[in-house]
Amino acid sequence: MAITLSEAERVLQAAKAHAQELGIRVSICVVDPRGDLVAAVRMDGARWTTPEIAWGKAITSAMYGVPSATLQERANSPVMQSTMLRLGGRFVPQQGALPIKRGDEVIGAVGISGGPSQQDEESAQAGLDAL
Amino acid sequence: MAITLSEAERVLQAAKAHAQELGIRVSICVVDPRGDLVAAVRMDGARWTTPEIAWGKAITSAMYGVPSATLQERANSPVMQSTMLRLGGRFVPQQGALPIKRGDEVIGAVGISGGPSQQDEESAQAGLDAL
């Protein structure tokens, strides 16, 4: 079953609070297992491109069911490059997104963009901890 | 000045509450004056394409500074058609989005998709009323 909007909003708010503590300005995007958008915010001052990058990271993480960071070293492989092309750039195998699970099942993912990617991921983890 | 995230979240929550009262399942998207995403949600059960359509309606409304409904009759003009193409479909001159103003200045727009477009717009208005 996919993440509900009410769960996604809890993830979003907790991730946002953590980013604020870190002093970074980010966009945060929660997607369902298919990568379709459930909820998103861009914090004041975050670059205009960050919502799409956060979304792309979340899609990537939901697709493979793993943190997007673990795909980074394969980012130039033919499969990753072709996926990026087919999805029109909305696929970003770079640190900053984590899968959201219920038990063993992937029910969605949260992706973040705008800070150093280590801090993006840390904020994503803070989001997951709120569930 | 652009709408802030905290203002956008108030618009979003009020529009969502109104849609729930109407019993429709929609996506709601708030953008800044340039059409870039500030906040978005997809209600449980809303079709996966609705976030992009809500975004496209909001972009349209922010671009012209008018309700997207007023552009509907010109939707087949060459300028509208070419804009839809250049923006890769993320331009939807159809009822369901309203500009957000501070005094005379357009500070963003809210777009909704998923219900009958008259009810989409009515929910958008409920969002504006929360500001």
Next chain:
Amino acid sequence: MAITLSEAERVLQAAKAHAQELGIRVSICVVDPRGDLVAAVRMDGARWTTPEIAWGKAITSAMYGVPSATLQERANSPVMQSTMLRLGGRFVPQQGALPIKRGDEVIGAVGISGGPSQQDEESAQAGLDAL
């Protein structure tokens, strides 16, 4: 032979001066016979999409060697629609652009977007008059 940059700048400045007199805020684009950009400006306050629309009108006018207004009634024909698609929206068969000729030869075109399209074309004519 194509229009030179120095000629294009004279067209641009004269068209801009006329638009200022009319009190409209427009983008103006001069292209060569192939439709490639030679010079462009967006006046303060003109909508962000207007440079691309002005460019699209100019491409249209240079392609056919006629005012873009004369193509408007055929805008929904299969050829026009397919051209708009192939050019990714950068083809706008609507009033506001005029071909630039040296004798009988089309050496470029000037396209304008942002005002009522009759005034866009009138400003384009003022640009041509400067040559």
Next chain:
Amino acid sequence: MAITLSEAERVLQAAKAHAQELGIRVSICVVDPRGDLVAAVRMDGARWTTPEIAWGKAITSAMYGVPSATLQERANSPVMQSTMLRLGGRFVPQQGALPIKRGDEVIGAVGISGGPSQQDEESAQAGLDAL
């Protein structure tokens, strides 16, 4: 606040004069902070693709608020690659563009393409010096 057209024209003319001194044939594009076009020229003899490349470099520089040259080493990162795709190629993390600032605020950027990229950037700097 965004750069005005009159400021952009001064940047453009000074950059063009410098390029002429260097004997290179380039396109020059000035954008606002969002990357939307404010003014552009293609010098006689510059390749037809150079206006779009200059625009892409300027968008890149405005987006990050830094010289586009500083992003060149990260050009193959997933975020850069995905951004290039999402923007349909209109993102060029390569030397030749500089941000335009008023105090600490990025008010736009100027991008140049057509010469050796070191000389493109040098001409962009000559443009900035005119402000």
